[in-house]
Amino acid sequence: MLLHGINTAWVGIKSQGGKTLQKGDTGLSQSGLLELDHSVLGVASAELKGLDGSKLEKISGNNSIQFSYADPLNPTCALTVNSLSMDVLAKLVGMEKQGGGWQMMDNKPTALLIVKAPSLVTNDFVYFCFPSGNFLMGDKKLDSDSDSKKTPVTDSLSFAAVDDPNINDMYRIYSTSDSDWKDEQTMFKELFPDYTATTNTINTPQPK
Secondary structure, rough: EEEEEEEEEEEEEEEEOOOOOOOHHHOOOOOEEEEHHHHOOOEEEEEEEEEOOOOEEEEEEEEEEEEEEOOOOOOOEEEOOOOHHHHHHHHHEEEEEEEOOEEOOOOOOOOOEEEEHHHHHOEEEEEEEEEEEEEOOOOOOOOOOOOOOOOOOOEEEEEEEOOEEOOOOOOOEEEOOOOOOOOOHHHHHHHOOOOOOOOOOOOOOOOO
């Protein structure tokens, strides 16, 4: 897989058990999936780690290596989004409104993450799909603007995948070059059985 850059990504919130998507007012969109597109100025980086065991362990016997096995999977992603809205960030990391501000809740919500990367040599794409996991809000380093430049601060998030009850694993990788590839909607439906395609817009409170 000779990949380059990031084409797009999706995030969402799920039920605490991870079986169903949160939709509408409790989720991030009517379908349950929010694309991190121009509305958030896109994704700057997605560093995926732990897609395989960290190392191979060896078992010796009779003065020779008899067997080897991989350490358990630990899939994580350091995700940088250029400009998340406060309400989306709060839902992803588990904040709730208290008075006029936001505070962390005791428990992290179950979330999802999908990253789409294009091939460098063909017109194909690869999807790294993590149907269940948790987000942590990253640190913020605020630097003063100067007389020659501004210093923007992006939204850095840490994502850790957990075992998903619908796929019975932590992640799946899809490639459009596979002979059985159909389309994104079919992939979403396979990962999230209750998914239905609708317009993916951010939910914002309506004036009363």
